[in-house]
Amino acid sequence: MSELSINRLNTADPDFEVALRRHTEWEEGVDTSVRQTVAEILKRVRQEGDAAVLEYTAKLDKLSVASVNELEVPRERIDAAMHAITDEQFQALETAADRIRRYHREQLPQDWSYEEADGTRLGQRVLPVDRAGLYVPGGKAAYPSSVLMNAIPAKVAGVEEIVMVVPAPGGELNDLVLAAARVAGIDRIYTLGGAQAVAALAYGTETVPAVDKIVGPGNIYVAEAKREVFGRVGIDMVAGPSEILVIADGHTDPDWVAMDLFSQAEHDEQAQAILVSPDADYIARVEASMARMLPEMERAEIIRQSLADRGILIQCASLEEAARVSNLVAPEHLELSLADPEALLPQIRHAGAIFMGSWAAEVMGDYCAGPNHVLPTSGTARFSSPLGVYDFQKRSSVVHFSAAGADRAARCASVLARGEGLTAHARSAEYRIRD
Ligand SMILES: NC(=O)c1ccc[n+]([C@@H]2O[C@H](COP(=O)([O-])OP(=O)(O)OC[C@H]3O[C@@H](n4cnc5c(N)ncnc54)[C@H](O)[C@@H]3O)[C@@H](O)[C@H]2O)c1
Numbered sequence: 001m002s003e004l005s006i007n008r009l010n011t012a013d014p015d016f017e018v019a020l021r022r023h024t025e026w027e028e029g030v031d032t033s034v035r036q037t038v039a040e041i042l043k044r045v046r047q048e049g050d051a052a053v054l055e056y057t058a059k060l061d062k063l064s065v066a067s068v069n070e071l072e073v074p075r076e077r078i079d080a081a082m083h084a085i086t087d088e089q090f091q092a093l094e095t096a097a098d099r100i101r102r103y104h105r106e107q108l109p110q111d112w113s114y115e116e117a118d119g120t121r122l123g124q125r126v127l128p129v130d131r132a133g134l135y136v137p138g139g140k141a142a143y144p145s146s147v148l149m150n151a152i153p154a155k156v157a158g159v160e161e162i163v164m165v166v167p168a169p170g171g172e173l174n175d176l177v178l179a180a181a182r183v184a185g186i187d188r189i190y191t192l193g194g195a196q197a198v199a200a201l202a203y204g205t206e207t208v209p210a211v212d213k214i215v216g217p218g219n220i221y222v223a224e225a226k227r228e229v230f231g232r233v234g235i236d237m238v239a240g241p242s243e244i245l246v247i248a249d250g251h252t253d254p255d256w257v258a259m260d261l262f263s264q265a266e267h268d269e270q271a272q273a274i275l276v277s278p279d280a281d282y283i284a285r286v287e288a289s290m291a292r293m294l295p296e297m298e299r300a301e302i303i304r305q306s307l308a309d310r311g312i313l314i315q316c317a318s319l320e321e322a323a324r325v326s327n328l329v330a331p332e333h334l335e336l337s338l339a340d341p342e343a344l345l346p347q348i349r350h351a352g353a354i355f356m357g358s359w360a361a362e363v364m365g366d367y368c369a370g371p372n373h374v375l376p377t378s379g380t381a382r383f384s385s386p387l388g389v390y391d392f393q394k395r396s397s398v399v400h401f402s403a404a405g406a407d408r409a410a411r412c413a414s415v416l417a418r419g420e421g422l423t424a425h426a427r428s429a430e431y432r433i434r435d
Pocket residue numbers: 037060061136137138139140141143146167192193194195196217218219220221222239240241242267268271332373374375376377
């Protein structure tokens with residue numbers, strides 16, 4: 001295996017922002033080829049249904065079966081998974097599930113309304129979507145934690161029907177993933193992955209029901225497929241390859257920061273780990289820690305590739321400048337590995353999740369802190385939020401008018417409708433005016 005190599009930038013460089021954008025955005029070439037592959041898969045699944053799903057599952061996941069029905073995980077297989085996991089694993093799933101549930105219950109909105117003096121009542125009604133599709137990744141690693149993170153907010157929101165998809169490369173099904181599904185109360189699971197799974201959920205096939213909303217993280221094929229089907233179905237966000245940006249003032253053990261950077265790099269060659277610090281000597285010590293510990297990692301080759309392609313060590317002039325750099329990146333995860341993280345927090349504008357101080361390792365958020373680990377990536381934290389109960393709900397406005405209230409509002413509506421040249425609108429309002 002070759003040695004650790006990682007990109008370096010300095011905010012004092014004249015072309016710093018251009019270089020940062022080049023390292024943090026997808027290369028045009030990669031983007032285009034992924035987009036073409038995904039477009040073809042979506043088209044074929046929409047037109048050919050189960051047949052195309054079976055073909056892509058055989059080709060991309062090395063799982064060949066005669067019908068998509070065979071890809072639905074039977075209840076007995078989930079029972080067997082519950083027996084196969086250890087007590088310790090079961091307890092950890094329960095603990096994580098309890099903490100995630102507790103956090104997400106806080107997000108439950110209330111219906112609300114207010115009444116005006118003439119008896120007019122205006123309000124908002126919040127309802128869950130009827131059917132949600134949960135994407136649980138499973139190409140390079142199994143993600144039982146993503147089952148909990150997807151399913152628990154859906155359950156808290158009150159979604160009646162939940163369909164989970166998870167790839168099973170070579171037919172290998174992970175017991176912890178199935179056990180997490182049972183703990184979270186999900187029974188309908190298809191072993192499908194990638195863009196073909198997203199297409200099946202979006203368009204429906206002879207076997208897989210079309211859903212109203214697709215949520216969950218995945219690799220670039222999954223993220224791109226979700227982006228493409230948006231409009232036909234709702235999606236939560238673009239939650240692609242994992243990212244971490246650490247702002248460090250030098251007071252955290254360099255080994256800790258090095259391992260925090262590794263923790264996200266080990267997800268995917270396309271994951272991104274960035275360290276920003278005003279202390280050049282500290283950056284060098286973190287780099288030395290990484291070089292020393294890399295050979296100990298089981299997924300050393302993925303980490304090495306991710307750091308070589310997309311990792312960056314950034315030296316800046318001050319912590320204020322580090323916050324500005326972080327806002328340009330808008331990372332999925334931001335660690336403020338600082339003696340006084342509270343002091344910098346007000347300057348942070350864009351990040352999926354913010355971890356405060358040396359003890360708040362990002363990895364705690366991945367599993368069991370309570371907040372959701374499905375988070376916006378590739379700069380979309382500028383306008384997207386963590387997966388939450390709100391992603392499984394939609395709102396309806398509710399309008400009641402008393403006769404007196406209608407009279408007043410109709411006079412206003414009539415004037416505006418005539419101004420727009422919409423006579424039917426105007427006359428509909430005018431019927432409600434009492435002379
Ligand atoms: N942003 C978040 O909240 C978050 C959370 C957890 C995980 N993640 C990310 O999820 C991703 C998981 O990726 P993964 O690969 O392990 O699992 P995955 O399930 O996302 O992707 C596997 C699927 O990708 C498809 N695929 C792979 N290569 C392909 C190709 N050349 N052409 C077409 N399709 C192809 C296959 O169909 C396969 O089933 C990682 O990038 C990880 O960082 C993100």
